Amino acid sequence: MWVRTGVVGFLGAALLAAQVASASSSDWQFIDGDAFTQRLAKQEPMLVAFVAPEDDLSKPLLPEWKKLRKELPYTAALNCTSIPAVCREAQVSSLPVIRLYQADGSMVRYRGPRRAAAIAPFIKRMVRPIVTELAAHEQSTFAKVDDIVIVAQLWEEDEALTEHFLHVAEEYRDRYTFGITSPQSSASGTVVCRNNPDDMEHTMSDLDRVGALEELLEKCTTPLVMPLTRRNELVFNTIAKSPVYYFSDDEADRQAYTNMVRPVAKAFSEYLLFATVDIDEYPLMAPTLGMQGRGLCLQNLHNGQIFHFPAGSALSAQAVQNFIVAVSEGKVQPWTGAAEGGRSHDEL
Numbered sequence: 606m607w608v609r610t611g612v613v614g615f616l617g618a619a620l621l622a623a624q625v626a627s628a629s630s631s632d633w634q635f636i637d638g639d640a641f642t643q644r645l646a647k648q649e650p651m652l653v654a655f656v657a658p659e660d661d662l663s664k665p666l667l668p669e670w671k672k673l674r675k676e677l678p679y680t681a682a683l684n685c686t687s688i689p690a691v692c693r694e695a696q697v698s699s700l701p702v703i704r705l706y707q708a709d710g711s712m713v714r715y716r717g718p719r720r721a722a723a724i725a726p727f728i729k730r731m732v733r734p735i736v737t738e739l740a741a742h743e744q745s746t747f748a749k750v751d752d753i754v755i756v757a758q759l760w761e762e763d764e765a766l767t768e769h770f771l772h773v774a775e776e777y778r779d780r781y782t783f784g785i786t787s788p789q790s791s792a793s794g795t796v797v798c799r800n801n802p803d804d805m806e807h808t809m810s811d812l813d814r815v816g817a818l819e820e821l822l823e824k825c826t827t828p829l830v831m832p833l834t835r836r837n838e839l840v841f842n843t844i845a846k847s848p849v850y851y852f853s854d855d856e857a858d859r860q861a862y863t864n865m866v867r868p869v870a871k872a873f874s875e876y877l878l879f880a881t882v883d884i885d886e887y888p889l890m891a892p893t894l895g896m897q898g899r900g901l902c903l904q905n906l907h908n909g910q911i912f913h914f915p916a917g918s919a920l921s922a923q924a925v926q927n928f929i930v931a932v933s934e935g936k937v938q939p940w941t942g943a944a945e946g947g948r949s950h951d952e953l
């Protein structure tokens with residue numbers, strides 16, 4: 606047996622070497638206009654990247670595209686600099702553009718971040734039915750197929766509820782995965798929403814209430830550690846929790862922090878709102894809070910006082926937790942905001 610494995614291993618290595626060699630000569634592996642038209646005519650699912658490969662906006666997509674190509678059998682890239690007429694015909698304007706052409710002839714634009722880790726799950730969602738019908742025993746497996754999975758347990762008689770659920774699923778299918786099944790007991794209908802990255806589950810039963818389903822989605826899809834974006838920044842002004850900000854200019858670093866701090870965020874979720882902030886996107890925010898470069902601070906919602914996690918000390922879940930406890934026990938001095946003078950000094 607080990608001999609066969611050895612041979613396969615050797616062939617695998619040879620194949621890999623061949624792939625690496627060809628990849629360096631033609632990175633994008635573009636198809637031409639005719640091939641594109643032919644593949645469209647076949648009406649098979651096809652993920653297409655329209656790019657201007659020498660353009661600065663398109664270049665960062667290449668490494669992500671290579672990752673996608675390994676995962677998905679049906680990708681195609683078009684060099685719109687070389688075949689502009691074909692791209693114009695497809696009504697592509699500002700490049701790069703990513704689209705999924707579906708087996709039924711319809712087309713969906715991809716609007717999320719241009720990263721393989723976000724595009725691949727989007728494709729999987731779009732090739733699923735809008736709502737997957739599930740047998741009882743399939744539920745636990747299905748609950749893991751995506752980051753956010755929403756399963757309705759509804760009676761056939763609940764026509765209005767079912768219809769509303771379908772509407773919501775249609776609207777959000779590009780971001781979340783939806784399923785439907787029959788209730789297990791004689792209970793009334795419920796909807797269960799699972800957030801896998803945060804390992805949390807939310808259930809709603811009073812579905813007749815207006816806006817109940819939307820409320821459930823909002824609650825379930827809000828991550829324990831939120832990346833601050835133009836879309837959600839309002840939440841930080843309206844929510845009655847003290848924010849804990851982590852500033853960093855590096856996405857991988859912010860992700861590592863998110864994974865590390867998640868259990869702490871969960872433990873304090875009633876009082877604190879954990880967020881990560883991209884320094885490059887919000888250059889003025891860190892100085893306002895007295896922060897320079899990477900680092901963590903907590904702002905007291907009630908009196909506005911700002912507490913800095915000691916610069917230079919190692920950031921770990923335990924250290925963050927100790928810091929929060931110390932702040933709550935009044936053992937950490939707030940930032941005095943020396944530059945502004947003012948209120949904090951008066952309180953001393």
Ligand SMILES: *[C@@H]1O[C@H](CO)[C@@H](O)[C@H](O)[C@H]1NC(C)=O
Nearest residue numbers: 633635658659684686687688
């Ligand atoms: C894309 O097309 C342009 C115009 O034909 C060509 O100059 C360029 O080398 C092509 N890029 C790649 C990466 O193939």
